Amino acid sequence: MKLIxxxxxxxKLDEVREALSDIGIQGMTVTEVKGFGRQKGHTELYRGAEYTVDFLPKLRLELAVTDEQLELALETLCSAAHTGKIGDGKIFITSLEQxxxxRTGEQGEAAL
Known part of the structure; x- marks a missing residue:
């Protein structure tokens, strides 16, 4: 089992959610986050004053998948979230031990 x-x-959230649903991924957790990567924020003009936005709004998705679902989930997630512009995001994969x-006490893949 893996945690993506x-x-x-x-x-891109709706597009990603629909694409994952189409391949049988049933649940995910979504958190609003702020951060920056290589783009290091940007400057904006508001009421004539220029200011720097250091942390950009992003969404953090977490989904648990079986080892068999991993590759298809990654391909689907990459294609649905892709814009081709800087700041598209990142995907991290970690192993789930248990x-x-x-509600039911089910464990392992049955609990997914």
């Missing part, structure tokens, strides 16, 4: 953590642009569904 993806940082994406906020306006998953437990609280």
């Amino acid at each position: 953590t993806a940082i994406i642009k906020p306006f 998953v437990v569904r609280i």
Whole structure:
């Protein structure tokens, strides 16, 4: 089992959610976050004053998948979140040792 953590642009959420749903990924957690990578923020003009935005709004998606679902989930996530512009985001993969569904007590892949 793997945990996919993806940082994406906020306006891509619906497209990503629909694409993952189409391949059978049933659930995810979405968190609004702020950060920066290589783009290091940007400057904006507001009421005639220029100011720097150091941390850009992003979304953090977390989804647990089986080892068999991993490659398809990655391909789908990359294609749905892709804009081709700087700041598209990153995807991190970590191993899950154990998953437990609280309601039923199911463990492992059955709990996903």
